[in-house]
Amino acid sequence: MKLIREARTAISHRLAERRAHRRLSDELAAFRTAAERSELDLMLGRHTAEETREVHAILSHQSAYTS
Secondary structure, three states: OHHHHHHHHHHHHHHHHHHHHHHHHHHHHOOOOHHHHHHHHHHHOOOOHHHHHHHHHHHHHHHHHHO
């Protein structure tokens, strides 16, 4: 039973992570104009590369599909 409970917990956490990632992706997609992107870059510049890794990965992925 412990194994099943751990599997359910792992699945639940993974689903929550995916929802959060999708929500962040949607929020970042709202930064469309050059001015908005500049503002976003300024905000990201205040943080370490480790802290912004996921954001930069999402932005790279989005720019690959909009170019």
